[in-house]
Amino acid sequence: MASSTNVSNLIAEQRSKSKRRKLEKLVPFILAGAASISVLTTAGILLTLMVETVMFFSEVSFREFFTSTDMQPLNRSDPSFSILPLLSATLLSTVIAMFVAVPVGLTTAVYLSEYATDKARRVLKPIVEVLAGIPTIVYGFFAFTFVTPVLREIIPMLDRTNILSPGIVMGIMIIPMVASLSEDALSSVPNSMREGAMAFGATKFEAVVRVVIPAAISGIIASFVLGISRAIGETMIVTIASGSNKNLTFDITQSMQTMTAYIVEVTSGDAGAGTTAYYSLYAVAITLFFFTLAMNMLAKWISKRFREVY
Amino acid sequence: MQMMDQEAVAKSLPRRIAINKIVRGLFLGSTLFGLVVLAVLLYDVISDSWGWLNWNFLTSVVSFDAAEAGVIGAITGTFWLMMITGPLTMIIGVATAVFIEEYVKEGRVRTFFETNISNLAGVPSIVFGLLGLTVFVRILGLGSVVLAGALTMSLLVLPIVIVSAQEALRAVPSYLREASYGMGATRWQMIRSVVLPAALPSILTGMILSMSRAIGETAPLIALGIPALLIPLPSSMFDSFTVLPVQIYYWTIDAALNDDLAALAAATIIVLLVMMFILNATAILVRNKFQKRL
CATH class of the missing domain: 1.10.3720.10 (MetI-like)
Known part of the structure; x- marks a missing residue:
């Protein structure tokens, strides 16, 4: 009987150790998650800018935007876009x-x-x-x-x-x-x-x-x-x-x-x-x-x- | 080999020495230029706001009537923004710094993270505003509320917080790490109970300084679509809000129509500068206390 309490003690000890070991393994992943936010920010900036820019160039030609000289974006009847x-x-x-x-x-x-x-x-x-x-x-x-x-x-x-x-x-x-x-x-x-x-x-x-x-x-x-x-x-x-x-x-x-x-x-x-x-x-x-x-x-x-x- | 013409050298010497002296004076003048501009700027702001900065101004809400208008709304909004931005950037920033400094080995991965962060730090703040407008206000549908502003602001100051936290972690002496490993600590135990406490004062200093930068930021919040005249005070993070710099902006652009509005803007600038001064003084106090302890 004595040996069985020993065994349960051992199991408990083993469990707490493995818990700590799990935490030890988990921490880098949590931190990596936080670190990925700055990478995601860059990706987010690029993605949102690019997607909407593509939408823009489906309506206004590349040539107008970069070579014309007239900029009247809020003109309702005849808007023109030039950077x-x-x-x-x-x-x-x-x-x-x-x-x-x-x-x-x-x-x-x-x-x-x-x-x-x-x-x-x-x-x-x-x-x-x-x-x-x-x-x-x-x-x-x-x-x-x-x-x-x-x-x-x-x-x-x-x-x-x-x-x-x-x-x-x-x-x-x-x-x-x-x-x-x-x-x-x-x-x-x-x-x-x-x-x-x-x-x-x-x-x-x-x-x-x-x-x-x-x-x-x-x-x-x-x-x-x-x-x-x-x-x-x-x-x-x-x-x-x-x-x-x-x-x-x-x-x-x-x-x-x-x-x-x-x-x-x-x-x-x-x-x-x-x-x-x-x-x-x-x-x-x-x-x-x-x-x-x-x-x-x-x-x-x-x-x-x-x-x-x- | 030709000998030096001593006479010519002696003849030109007084002129060369005089040039050196004149240049020294000019360069000192140019260094003092900054001081002069600072003085003129403060004089301009103080004289414009003279008589306007009183208790009534600090405790009233905005109004079309300049004599009645105040900044309590903007002050409340600024506090709300900082209460969310501060802890959020602190947690994410320190976690990122710990990951890069303690878990990633020198090499490509580390260079990738660091290059990314330094590039982000160079992105104009208005672009962050556009990101916030697209992702938080429109896609997530938050609208231009405190939370959307705080998330945008967090992304903006994150690179600064990360870099200062990295420096704080690097300044922790290696014998502390070695000693805790020697005591049988695991890596996370070492970081949690030795490295982070040792680096905490520097981390806090960097944190406070970045908050002082954040409360002065205007462009990204304007891009989120903060209303020009907002009367109700925010009472949760899902409420509309305004902040001091945005209030300054709206009063300044209308100042051409009404001189009183320039005075209101100037008085708000003083409130903003005093808040920044308090933050910076706190940062210096924290740093000095830390220096004494070591």
Whole structure:
């Protein structure tokens, strides 16, 4: 009899062990399930965009969308669809933003990494980074209620909504990104190279321009490309401050609508599901998606391909 | 070999030194540019909202009459959104990070997950809004309710949470892992009772920072079709809602018609910035406490 209680004990013990073993085997699957969500998100984005884009191109020809210049999606009697006006607005706002973000961002990075004392850096760096934490809607408000009126004092022909002001503000928003990524690249250049240049009699500025920046160029260019990607995808600043004019123009004083602002207008407007205007959202969004994806991959490729290893 | 022309060098030296000094000043000026913009921005917002930010504004619902309007609806909506988005991203984000860091070996599978996450982090937020509109609002038929907003927002901040949780897990010293294996712990026991508790403060810090990003996000929620003027407060996750940034957006675009609306938008911006400031300060406190303990 004693042996039978032993056996039942053994069985119980064995059971609890196998329970634990089961849990041990189960956990990775549960975690994998969670990890698959991010993969499913990518798949979901691609799938929804593609399916609806196919619907769109069954109604509007590829040629009209990419080569015509007329964009009147909400015109009931004769709607026309062309992405070119949206592309020109996105391109212009991005170029303006980079005109601000590249010089200011790069010189900020050089100052912080090469000139500033440790103490100054500890004070200045967080301040620059606060700019990155401000919500884009606040920048939009700033562009619309402050920057545009100020610019209109200087350029009287500027429209109340225009692409110049949001472009500039977008550039300000991107400064911290360019500055902190470029600074990482600059500070990974070994000190021996700076010292070598200065031992040859170079001033600090000459050492920076001739030695340090060329050595860090891959990281610096990558930061510019990531900045471009950020500018292309930026939505609220342009939605608020650049209006909804869908003209193909390169006049920066005019109201223009970027791809992102178009998506906001149509989703918050009254284009019902199933209309061509509704499907055009997805065709625009997939273009936007591939543009930013290409920029992000380009940035990665540049920093990998041209990185000097010290 | 030609000798250096010492005279020419001596002659050009003062100019080169002067250039260095000027450039140094210019670069400092460009660094301070950010500070100046920040000051102007805050000044603009504060002066626009002067006199509008009072108890009445914080506790009233929206209204066509600017003098009566308030943001209690948007504040409630923002809290609802964060109460669902926070725990959801925390659970999924940490689980994903644990899976990648502790269960997947370095190699192709790991690179696949990491590439996917870093690409997702670069997708414009408006595209996430479109995904939410298509899948949660339309296909699942939720409508533009709290739950649809929270799910969309969760997918948007998930990459950030995962990456910060991964960093937190990587920072756990390997001797802790080895010691718990040495005590006979299984892998899951080691993760649950040693690695996760050790990484928790950093995970929380990253989590709070990502929430601070989420409460400022506007575009994806507008794409879901949040109404411009919503009076009833949400009382469940299946109710319509609005959030602070969306409220700012609708007041800002109408500001051209009515100056009072710009003041309302500016006052709402201050509420939003104060909430973000509190979140960031909490994150710093958590981090400092953790640093002291080690």
